[in-house]
Amino acid sequence: MTPEAITAALSRLAPALTPGGATIDALSRLSTGASLETWSFLVRGPSGATRLVLRRRERGERGDGAFTNSIPLRDEAALLSAAAAAGVPVARLVRACQPEDGLGEAVIVSHVDGETRGRRLATDERFATIRPTLAAQCGRILARIHAMPVPATAALATYDAAAEIARYETIYHRLDGASPILELGFRMLTRRAPPCPNPVVLHGDFRNGNLMIDAAHGIVAVLDWELSHRGDPAEDLGWLCVNSWRFGAVERPVGGFGDYADLLGAYEAEAGRAVPFGAVLFWQAVGTLKWAVMCMMMVAAHRSGEAPSLERLMIGRRRSEAELDLVTLLEGLA
Amino acid sequence: MNGDPSATEILAAIADWLDAQAKQMAGRDAYFARVAVNALGIVGRELAMSVGGSANANAALCAALRAGTIDETTPGLFGDLKALARHQIAIDQPHYRSPTLLNLETDSSHGHRSGSRDRAES
Numbered sequence: 163m164t165p166e167a168i169t170a171a172l173s174r175l176a177p178a179l180t181p182g183g184a185t186i187d188a189l190s191r192l193s194t195g196a197s198l199e200t201w202s203f204l205v206r207g208p209s210g211a212t213r214l215v216l217r218r219r220e221r222g223e224r225g226d227g228a229f230t231n232s233i234p235l236r237d238e239a240a241l242l243s244a245a246a247a248a249g250v251p252v253a254r255l256v257r258a259c260q261p262e263d264g265l266g267e268a269v270i271v272s273h274v275d276g277e278t279r280g281r282r283l284a285t286d287e288r289f290a291t292i293r294p295t296l297a298a299q300c301g302r303i304l305a306r307i308h309a310m311p312v313p314a315t316a317a318l319a320t321y322d323a324a325a326e327i328a329r330y331e332t333i334y335h336r337l338d339g340a341s342p343i344l345e346l347g348f349r350m351l352t353r354r355a356p357p358c359p360n361p362v363v364l365h366g367d368f369r370n371g372n373l374m375i376d377a378a379h380g381i382v383a384v385l386d387w388e389l390s391h392r393g394d395p396a397e398d399l400g401w402l403c404v405n406s407w408r409f410g411a412v413e414r415p416v417g418g419f420g421d422y423a424d425l426l427g428a429y430e431a432e433a434g435r436a437v438p439f440g441a442v443l444f445w446q447a448v449g450t451l452k453w454a455v456m457c458m459m460m461v462a463a464h465r466s467g468e469a470p471s472l473e474r475l476m477i478g479r480r481r482s483e484a485e486l487d488l489v490t491l492l493e494g495l496a
Numbered sequence: 497m498n499g500d501p502s503a504t505e506i507l508a509a510i511a512d513w514l515d516a517q518a519k520q521m522a523g524r525d526a527y528f529a530r531v532a533v534n535a536l537g538i539v540g541r542e543l544a545m546s547v548g549g550s551a552n553a554n555a556a557l558c559a560a561l562r563a564g565t566i567d568e569t570t571p572g573l574f575g576d577l578k579a580l581a582r583h584q585i586a587i588d589q590p591h592y593r594s595p596t597l598l599n600l601e602t603d604s605s606h607g608h609r610s611g612s613r614d615r616a617e618s
Binding site for chain 2: 340341342345349350410412413415472475479480482483486490492493496
């Protein structure tokens with residue numbers, strides 16, 4: 163859809179978006195995801211202007227299943243509501259769009275002010291005061307997410323460790339992967355995959371970059387629920403600690419801002435059960451392996467013409483950072 | 497030996513020019529110009545550092561790991577794999593910081609150490 167067409171569709175919806183909403187203004191694209199678009203816009207009405215955010219996906223662009231794990235946006239909307247009810251900071255759901263809204267697969271949420279750029283959060287002086295509190299805040303929030311009931315309307319898949327690793331190994335082979343380090347990773351981690359007798363709701367992409375941070379209040383919104391599924395609680399904690407989201411602050415393993423002890427201590431206090439450090443390290447290794455495969459997927463999206471861009475091609479060259487991190491983690495497990 | 501500009505010199509000159517342009521740009525243009533400067537840097541380092549590694553040897557190592565004839569107990573495997581990884585990161589991101597095993601041991605000294613060992617030996 164063109165920006166003009168989106169503005170026209172939003173204009174028809176305006177009365178349903180804010181009380182007295184009349185006109186749409188200042189539509190601008192926030193991200194250039196391969197298929198998922200994020201737009202910011204203003205709804206103007208008698209009581210002033212309200213900034214909202216539209217997330218939409220062109221019909222049928224979720225790929226062929228093996229290359230994407232994204233849930234439909236209507237399930238993301240249901241998760242946002244459930245998360246808010248569970249005390250998880252999220253953008254407020256304004257509208258889960260219907261086909262007759264003319265926006266395709268789409269959801270509209272409130273705008274939240276804050277910083278999401280991971281490097282600034284890990285290194286900028288502006289966040290020096292709040293930074294030491296963020297790991298514990300992550301632990302509390304993750305415990306609440308993991309206690310959420312599965313929304314009745316959302317069909318979340320369940321993946322234990324073996325299934326999660328197998329999903330990415332399948333993609334790796336489809337992309338003709340030939341990396342000795344990743345091969346060793348698939349074998350070692352599959353052999354050590356723990357069972358998951360009590361799967362919980364996972365965010366699936368809880369990391370520095372998907373957290374909206376206010377310099378005074380810390381985490382004000384958990385974003386991007388599209389990779390949500392059910393599985394081992396340690397999966398979300400390990401993913402948060404993958405070195406690629408530390409933005410150079412490697413001595414602060416939790417997102418480049420905090421320590422394992424703060425994360426795990428706060429998680430245990432909120433959840434009433436501990437996640438062992440060893441489980442976090444195992445899932446950190448799985449997460450690092452997944453990031454390596456995701457880098458390969460970016461190259462594939464460029465080559466197929468689905469989303470050609472130099473940026474995606476260059477993310478392919480970040481596979482080596484994941485390999486270097488992974489080989490260290492594997493040596494620790496061996 | 498003549499004074500012709502080498503491929504790496506030409507690349508470096510283009511990167512310098514583009515870097516100067518990027519400083520005059522704003523927003524997405526500036527961002528993509530910086531991505532392009534980084535890309536040229538990778539190409540330059542690859543030209544300068546390539547050791548002509550054999551694709552066949554790499555494929556054979558992958559096949560052996562997949563088949564299990566080589567695994568984490570094979571002497572020297574981790575040393576070889578770390579050398580591979582360090583060579584590639586020197587091309588792709590020479591300033592990338594990766595935690596060492598020592599970092600992990602230090603991190604794990606927050607009272608969660610035993611869990612790590614339990615898991616590693618299961």
